[in-house]
Amino acid sequence: MRIGELSRRTGVSVPTIKYYVREGLLPAGQLTSPNQASYDATHERRLKLIRALIDIGGLSVAGIREVLAAIDDRERPVHEMLGAAANRVVPRYTDEPGPGIAASRAAVEQLIERRGWRAAAGGQAGEALAVALAALAEVGHAEFTTVLDTYADAAERVADADLAYVAHSVAREDLVESTVIGTVLGDAIFGALRRLAHIDASARLFGTLTEASPGPEGAPPAPGPDADTAGRPG
Amino acid sequence: MRIGELSRRTGVSVPTIKYYVREGLLPAGQLTSPNQASYDATHERRLKLIRALIDIGGLSVAGIREVLAAIDDRERPVHEMLGAAANRVVPRYTDEPGPGIAASRAAVEQLIERRGWRAAAGGQAGEALAVALAALAEVGHAEFTTVLDTYADAAERVADADLAYVAHSVAREDLVESTVIGTVLGDAIFGALRRLAHIDASARLFGTLTEASPGPEGAPPAPGPDADTAGRPG
DNA sequence: CCATCATAGATAGTCCCACTATCAGATAGC
DNA sequence: GCTATCTGATAGTGGGACTATCTATGATGG
Known part of the structure; x- marks a missing residue:
């Protein structure tokens, strides 16, 4: 197919497709x-993945670009790739950590020890956790760490389900992409x-449906795009 | 304290503090x-919250700005605020949903029904879920929905823990902020x-520590800022 | 009391990012 | 032949989050 059809099939404009090719996200056409x-079809699939x-x-x-490089690098062994693929995704924290970071790092180490996780506390995920915990302490919510173990329980369940799902993949390429x-x-x-679970839990506590209630700007309760401006920039 | 000290205490530059005041995130000084x-101290606390x-x-x-408006609005009843505070946080999906969105919406409705959640499927959280599921189907991973119930189990545990934590708050203002x-x-x-749980799970499967392995750009295994450029833009 | 420093408030500029517009020259397919 | 479409290149746009500069004023310390 030519670029016009690729554009039509994916809903991505032709100039944007060219832009992705320039940026190295999408291989050029033959x-x-x-x-x-x-x-x-591989271009179409890749393009949909990029948009997702x-x-x-x-x-x-x-x-x-980095995530796709990990997917496309067929040299690296699978277990390394799994770690790398996960690492690509950790947000970066550019500014210097505050003074409470040492205590948070220790808390992370203890948590990993306590759960018997085979993971390095000093890695990117562990460090991201430490930074988040330090920020929590900074804003006066150090108490939040009391729920950490519940979170960890839930994370273990989710991770096990993820691994089970990923294990379905036959081809190695699929495996990394699944990850x-x-x-x-x-x-x-x-x-x-x-x-959703929050909404249900507070409904159980307070006896009211809260999700559909319009916010200050009058967000529609019906499906569809709305005026909400919070969230991660696209 | 004057603005210079506020800047020193929080690590936020004076012009940036003024910018936040202009943008309505931070009340002006007296x-x-x-x-x-x-x-x-309230300015200091608020500023730290903003940075976090x-x-x-x-x-x-x-x-x-919207999140803080919800926190500061003392008129709204508590249970509405809880929903609103959660809603503020849903990412926006600007572009038109694809053709699979109808099926995804049905799946969300069934999930909510199945779990007995008192939450509207058409609300923002439900719609965000439907969009994500539709995207998953688009990239050929519709099978991923098989883990949805495990995810939902985990989400329930996390939500219960969150509510229990939030219930600790005495003052109403603290309650919303905690949420x-x-x-x-x-x-x-x-x-x-x-x-971290992924790393542990794949370590158990493949018998290797994967987190500390340097990526293609040679990310340091030690704590501290690194060259990773993935993640949500700040 | 005076020099030096910090501050408020305002406006303009910067940098980055994710596109988007325009163009020239060439080809597809009728 | 004619028109819609394409490639490849370069330049421009708009938004977001700051950042720099400036003026006029007040604080502080010897």
């Missing part, structure tokens, strides 16, 4: 003449489920 | 003379825990 290229990572996962173009998708889109999905 | 204002929502939660300034913090920072914390 040139059939100096100014004509053909694209196939941007729209649902909130990843940046640079982040997607990426499970990690990135799984975050979004779990976040939505968590919010 | 003017003691035409060109002199004093700030107190930006750095850890990845919220935009516009999103934070916001729990929702936004809790997402980040759970995400990090999930990644």
Whole structure:
């Protein structure tokens, strides 16, 4: 197919497709003449993946480039790739950590020890956790750590389910892609489920449905795009 | 205290503090003379909260403005606020949903029914879930829905823990703030825990520690900022 | 009391990111 | 032949989050 059809099938504009090719997210089409290229199903699939990572996962173009590089690198052994794919996805914390970070790191180490996890506390995920816990303490919610073990229980269940799902993949390429998708889109999905569960829990507590109530700007209760401006920039 | 000290205490530059005041995130200081204002502990706390929502939660300034408006609005009843605070946080999906969205919406409705959740499927959280599921189907991973119930189990546990934590708050203001913090920072914390659990699970499967292995760009295994560029833009 | 420093408030500028517009030259397919 | 479409390149746009600069004023310390 030519670029126009690829655009129609994916809903991504032709200039944007070219932009993704320039940025290295999407391989160029097969040139059939100096100014004509053909694209196939792999391009379509890749393009849909890119859009999902941007729209649902909130990843940046640079982040997607690294994720896709991990998917496409067939040299690395599978278990390394799994770690790498997960690592690609950790948000970066540029500014210097505050003073409470040492205590938070210790808490992370203890948690990992306590749960018997075979994971390095100093890795990216552990460090991200430590930074988040330190921030929590900074805003006066150090008490929140009391729920950490419940969170960890839930995370274990989710991780086991993810691994079981990923294990279905036959081809190695599928396996890594499944990991990426499970990690990135799984975050979004779990976040939505968590919010639904919050709504249910507070409904049980307070006896009212709260989700459909319009906010200050009068968000419609019906499905569809609304005026909400919170969230991760696309 | 004056603005300089506020800046020193929070690590936020003076022009940035002024910017937050302009943007309505932070109340202006109490003017003691035409060109002199004093700030107190509430400003410091609020500023730290803003930075946490930006750095850890990845919220935009516009999103934070709405979240803080919900916190500061003392008129709304508590249970509405809980829903609103959660709603503020749902990412927006601007582009038109694909053709599979109808099936995904039905799946969400069934899930809510199945779990007996008192939540509207058409609300923001439900719609976000439907969009994410539709995207999953688009990239050929419709099978992922088989783990949905496991995710929902985990989400229920997390939500119960969150509510129990929030119930500790005595003052109504604290209650809403706890909800916001729990929702936004809790997402980040759970995400990090999930990644640690992934690492552990794949270590158990493949017998290797994968987290500390350097990526393609040679990310350091030690704590501290690194070259990773993936993640939510700040 | 005066020099030096910090401050309020305002406006303009910067940098990055994710596109988007325009163009020239060439080709597809009728 | 004619028109819609394409490639490849370069430049421009709009939004977001700051950041720099400036003026006029007040605070502080010797």
